[in-house]
Amino acid sequence: MLLVLSEEHKEHLSFLPQVDTAVVGEFGRIALEFLRRGTSPKIYEGAARKLGVSVEMVQHGVEGLMFLMTESSKHMISEVDFLDSVLVLGFSEELNQILLQLYLQHHAHIRSILSQLPSNQPAYHNLEWRLDVQLASRAVRQQVVPMLTLRLLLSGVGDGVCARRGKVLQTDPSTLLHLISTLEAALAAMKSSHARRIFRNIK
Numbered sequence: 001m002l003l004v005l006s007e008e009h010k011e012h013l014s015f016l017p018q019v020d021t022a023v024v025g026e027f028g029r030i031a032l033e034f035l036r037r038g039t040s041p042k043i044y045e046g047a048a049r050k051l052g053v054s055v056e057m058v059q060h061g062v063e064g065l066m067f068l069m070t071e072s073s074k075h076m077i078s079e080v081d082f083l084d085s086v087l088v089l090g091f092s093e094e095l096n097q098i099l100l101q102l103y104l105q106h107h108a109h110i111r112s113i114l115s116q117l118p119s120n121q122p123a124y125h126n127l128e129w130r131l132d133v134q135l136a137s138r139a140v141r142q143q144v145v146p147m148l149t150l151r152l153l154l155s156g157v158g159d160g161v162c163a164r165r166g167k168v169l170q171t172d173p174s175t176l177l178h179l180i181s182t183l184e185a186a187l188a189a190m191k192s193s194h195a196r197r198i199f200r201n202i203k
Contacts, residue, residue, distance in 0.1 A: 002190075003071055003085040012064030013089055015057055023051070024065075024095065028102040031066035035113055065102075072103050073110040122154035125164055146173050 005013075016024055030043060041055075044062070048055040072082055082103055086096050127150065134145040150169040171179075 002081050003068070003075075003077065005068075005085070005088065009064050009067055010089060012060040013068065015053075015061040016065070017091055017095060024098050025102065027062050027065050028069070028106070031062050031069060032106055032110070034062065035066060035070065035110065068099070069103060069106065069110055070114065073107040074114060076107070076111075079104070122156040122165075124152075125155040126153040127151070128153070147171075148173060148176060 016027070026047075030047070033043075034040070044055045044059050048058045051058065068086070072085070077085070079100060082100055083096055086099055091099075129151070130149045132147045132149065134143065134147070136142060148171055150171075152167045152169065153164055154167065155164045
């Protein structure tokens with residue numbers, strides 16, 4: 001899977017080639033600290049004074065780096081996909097490798113932090129299923145009509161309270177198998193070199 005960076009995120013990250021490679025590592029440390037404890041204007045101001053640039057430029061650089069690291073960690077993208085994702089930024093090979101090392105070094109810790117953050121989005125909790133088979137009816141004495149009933153349990157936070165709700169889905173086995181094969185084919189296509197070339201050229 002490749003990340004699709006918006007023009008805004010590309011603009012924020014465009015600041016990185018202007019600083020020393022050691023500063024990029026420091027920005028990664030600041031981004032991780034902000035993710036853990038929240039942002040601090042004083043740190044932005046201190047870094048801006050040292051670099052001789054505006055506070056806004058430092059803030060955008062750190063926030064752009066934070067987005068890149070959190071999204072990559074959230075989707076657990078591979079090394080190849082990470083490098084292909086940042087290729088559109090036009091950075092040097094050295095800077096791309098520094099960003100990759102930051103991701104590989106911290107992605108497990110970032111995922112741990114993200115898992116502790118509250119989210120309003122529903123998350124998977126459990127799946128219950130039942131297979132019903134109709135063997136006969138008034139019109140047809142002998143028949144086999146299988147039907148799969150799924151109950152998807154989702155957990156989420158609303159108004160500060162953790163709640164669970166269920167979604168009931170029903171399908172026949174052939175439709176379910178077709179859906180599975182279509183999704184597997186889509187995932188395989190996403191990993192192809194052709195798909196990577198398309199994502200690299202998306203603006």
